[in-house]
Amino acid sequence: MLYYDSCRMFVIKYDYCRTLNYKLSMSIKIQPTEAELEILQILWADQPMTVKAIHEKICQTKDVGYTTVLKQMQRMEAEKGMLSRYKEGKVHYYSAILNKSEVQTSSLNKFIDAVFNGSTSELVMHALGNKPSTKEELEELEKWLKEQREKGA
DSSP states (O other): OOOOGGGHHHHHHHHHHHHHHHHHHHHHOOOOOHHHHHHHHHHHHSOSBOHHHHHHHHHTTSOOOHHHHHHHHHHHHHTSOOEEEEEETTEEEEEEOSOHHHHHHHHHHHHHHHHHTTOHHHHHHHHHHHSOOOHHHHHHHHHHHHHHHHHHO
16 A cells, blocks of 8 residues: 555545444445446555556456546545545545445345345355355355354354
């Protein structure tokens, strides 16, 4: 990660925004779009980053214009509160405000509700029946089930 002494104010602001956004996300459950998730995934792996760096990473898998990425990130920052931004000279650096784990949990819950009528066991059975599991995967699942039974007892 790239941090400078001159950015200490950004770090404080970023932590404050994360705390504030956490409280807001608990009630409004922000659901990023596919394009927003792609940007968030890049930032969660290495932040802060410039639009140029994010655009270059996205272009490794698909063709998208620089201004498209820029506009998307501007909306994510200004309108949706998903990103924070600070300026150093002429360069703008972006960081994700949304917590990766919270987004994953919220997205998974939405998927389970929509596709499996809220049943996690249906999801698991479908996933396990979709393709053959290895012996190691089944042993890991058995271990996890045993741990869950012990917690519940």
